[in-house]
Structures are given as structure tokens and as C-alpha cells.
Amino acid sequence: MSGNLSSNDAPVLNWANTDIDKEVALGAVDWDALLQYAQATRQKMEKSEVPFTCQLSVENNKGGRNLVRRLHFQDGACWLVRIQLDDPTPESIQRLEQEVHTMSVVRERSEIPVPEVYAYEANYDNVFGAPFMLMEFLPGDTIMDSFGGYQVHKGKIPENFTPDFHATLADIQVQMSAIRFPQIGGIVKDSNGTYCVGPLPGIGGPFDSPAQFLEAWADHPKFPYSEKTIRERTPPQLVDEILDNIVLASQYYVIDWEDSFILPWEMVEFAKDLCMLPPALDGPLYHEDETDRKRLADRENYINLVRAAEEARGLDHHLSVTLANSTVQNFAHAMWLYQIDGRIGFYNDVINSVLGR
Known part of the structure; x- marks a missing residue:
């Protein structure tokens, strides 16, 4: 039976899940093997002759494609294990490997606070039984889990918190934009420690121009909902995804780089809490309201x-x-x-507005 750390000894976080056995998406995994893997990794890193021991937190947290638990070592050190929940595919393996390489280059070439990755297994063929990553634990909740959690704030950042958050986010985005490569694709770290651009999961590449990328991209995206679902569903609600990717502590840590790639400038946009529905997408139904005017002012400030x-x-x-x-x-x-939100609209009109500029 794997060791679990009592919640009384753990940092106070807004992690509500405490019964890992109910997480059906995990399948058959070996927690004891994971503990042994983590202990061996730590011992190798520290070059220690004395073996380490660690325990798993009772609490876990889940978001998107992943589930996380804390690993507490006997000397007080704390790591995080992030486990992939999706079924294995060549794209998911490629995505995890490129995420690790992206985090590495961002740590090397910027001052953006990014957790260190200690070890990872991208395939299901490992001792644990699922792809996972052992990484630095950053004490704090994601912004989405802060301020009482989503059930309280419904994805809206408190007004008094927004100025400081946007100022820090602007600096993070500026630093990210300064890490540039000559091609479009996913970041790959070679065995000699240098970085290059590889193919994008599910799309291909690398690409030498935005036109090449957009032509390849256009062959792949599928609208996420069927006609039956579209006719039955309620209007979509846009929730700011970046709130799940940033930990609120003594500073803002960017923890999730899973969908970060080298993309053309034509795809660089605001954080989702500052994005707006393109007017052409709603066509004659579009009407600018007070919310839109405030968002425009916030964008100008950003x-x-x-x-x-x-x-x-x-x-x-x-x-x-x-x-x-x-x-x-x-x-x-x-x-x-x-591709992601499944918003219904006049996409041809958006494209025509680009062609006519």
C-alpha cells in the first residue's frame, strides 16, 4: 500500500479531491512504483548515498488533461507529480516531451518563474502505468482555485487584483515573445543541449512561413460539436484558461506549458480574460455593450x-x-x-476582414 501524507501536515490548498481511487480515468497505476521512482530520482540528483523516502498527499487536483499530487520527502522537500489522464497517442507523447523542452528553454532564456522538471516518462510503458512528470512544487493555488474557487468567482478575476496581475502578465508575455526561433513548430531540445524546432503534434512541420503553417492547420481542425449538439446546447460560456496555468504565491509562477508552441505572430493574442468576440463573427447580431467598452479599455491599458x-x-x-x-x-x-470553444458564427466574414485589410 502506498504511503499517504496526512492532510494535517500539508500546505493549505484549495484541493478538494481526497479519494484517488474514484479517479476512473487513471486506470491501473502503481503508486508504490511511483514512490520508488521518485526516491531513486532524488537520490541520483543529490548524489546521496543515503536513500530518500517520500509520501503522497491525500489531496489531489485535476485540470484539463492532467491530475496532480504532492510528494513529501522526509527532509521536508516537496515535489509535484503530474499525471496524464488522456489515452496514449503519438501526439500526446510528442506534446509532453515538447512541453518539458519548452519549460527548459524558458527557464534558460528568461526570468519567467517556471517549475523545474526533475524527471518524466512520456509513454504508458513505465513502472507507474501512465505518463507522468516529476517537478518542482510551487506552494500556492492556481488563480482559478484562489479567491474561493470557481464556484465563488465564476472565472472572473477580482477587480482589486487585476492591475497587479495584468502588469505581471504583460512582463511574462513580453519575455515569452523575446524567445524566438527561425521556424514555426514545437520546441525540441537536442542531446547536446541546443534547441531547435520540430513538428507540431497533429499538424506536422516545422514550417518556414505563416502561410505554410496556416495551410497545414486548415486541414486538421474539426468543429468540436455535432449539428445535433449545436441545436440543443445553451450558449457557450468563455472561461479564461490562463487562470488554470498560473500559481498565485509570493510571485506568479507559470506552471502549465502543455500547449505552448512556436507560432506565427498572426496567432499571438491577449490572455483569455482580455479577449473579445470578433464583431464580424456575430455579423448583424453584434452589438457593442458596456462590457465590451470596458474590455476595450482594459486591453488598451494592457x-x-x-x-x-x-x-x-x-x-x-x-x-x-x-x-x-x-x-x-x-x-x-x-x-x-x-477549434477549442466551438463558437457558432460567421467565420468567413472574419477571414474576409483579414484579406481586405
Whole structure:
């Protein structure tokens, strides 16, 4: 039986799940083997002759494709194990490997707080029985789990918290935009420690131009809902995904890089809490309201924060110019709304607005 750490000894986090056996998506996994793997990894890292022991937290948390639990060592160190819940595919293996490499290059080439990855297994063919990652534990809840959790705030950031959050987020996005590669695709770390661009999971590549990428991308996305579902469902609610990716502690840590790739500037957009429905997507039904006007003001303020961060770091203004281009922003967000959110609308009109600029 694997060892579990009593919740009395754990940091106070908004992790409500305490019965790991009810997590059907995990399938048959070996928690004892995972503990032994973590202990061996730590001993090798520390070059210690004395073996380490660790226990799993009772609590777990889940979001998107992954589930996480804490690993507490006898000397007080704490790690996080992040476990993939999706069925294995060549794309999921590639996505996990590229995420690890992305986190590595961001840690090396920026000041963005990113957790260190100690070890990972991208295949199901491992001692634990599912793909996983052992990584640095950053004490704090994600922003989505903070402020009472989603049931309290419904995905809306408290007003008094927004200015500080957006200022920090602007600096993070500026630093990310400064990590540039000559091609479009996924980040791959070679055995010699250098980085290059590889294919995008499910799309291919790498690509030498935005046109090549968009042509390949257009062959793959499928609208996520059937006609029957579209006719029956209620209107979609857009929730800011980035709130699940940032931990709120003494500083903001970006913890989830699973869907981070090298993409053309035409796909760079605001964080989801600042994105807006492209007017052309609603066609004659579009009507600007007070919420839209406030969002536009917030976007303008964010662009100013980005410009200030670019100036402070001695960088060019490519990011702020891209964010200020409403045509580019409408196009980028429409791509997300089609493939991820499943928003119904006049996508041809969005494309025509780009072609006519």
C-alpha cells in the first residue's frame, strides 16, 4: 500500500479531491512504483548515498488533461507529480516531451518563474502505468482555485487584483515573445543541449512561413460539436484558461506549458480574460455593450503595460504592435473559438476582414 501524507501536515490548498481511487480515468497505476521512482530520482540528483523516502498527499487536483499530487520527502522537500489522464497517442507523447523542452528553454532564456522538471516518462510503458512528470512544487493555488474557487468567482478575476496581475502578465508575455526561433513548430531540445524546432503534434512541420503553417492547420481542425449538439446546447460560456496555468504565491509562477508552441505572430493574442468576440463573427447580431467598452479599455491599458515592459527590457515593440492590431486579434481569437470553444458564427466574414485589410 502506498504511503499517504496526512492532510494535517500539508500546505493549505484549495484541493478538494481526497479519494484517488474514484479517479476512473487513471486506470491501473502503481503508486508504490511511483514512490520508488521518485526516491531513486532524488537520490541520483543529490548524489546521496543515503536513500530518500517520500509520501503522497491525500489531496489531489485535476485540470484539463492532467491530475496532480504532492510528494513529501522526509527532509521536508516537496515535489509535484503530474499525471496524464488522456489515452496514449503519438501526439500526446510528442506534446509532453515538447512541453518539458519548452519549460527548459524558458527557464534558460528568461526570468519567467517556471517549475523545474526533475524527471518524466512520456509513454504508458513505465513502472507507474501512465505518463507522468516529476517537478518542482510551487506552494500556492492556481488563480482559478484562489479567491474561493470557481464556484465563488465564476472565472472572473477580482477587480482589486487585476492591475497587479495584468502588469505581471504583460512582463511574462513580453519575455515569452523575446524567445524566438527561425521556424514555426514545437520546441525540441537536442542531446547536446541546443534547441531547435520540430513538428507540431497533429499538424506536422516545422514550417518556414505563416502561410505554410496556416495551410497545414486548415486541414486538421474539426468543429468540436455535432449539428445535433449545436441545436440543443445553451450558449457557450468563455472561461479564461490562463487562470488554470498560473500559481498565485509570493510571485506568479507559470506552471502549465502543455500547449505552448512556436507560432506565427498572426496567432499571438491577449490572455483569455482580455479577449473579445470578433464583431464580424456575430455579423448583424453584434452589438457593442458596456462590457465590451470596458474590455476595450482594459486591453488598451494592457498594451501600455506591454510597451512599458518592452522598453524596460530593451526589446522591440513587435508584441505591443501585434496586440494593438484589431484585425490580427480578431483572426487569432476566431481560430481559438472555432477549434477549442466551438463558437457558432460567421467565420468567413472574419477571414474576409483579414484579406481586405
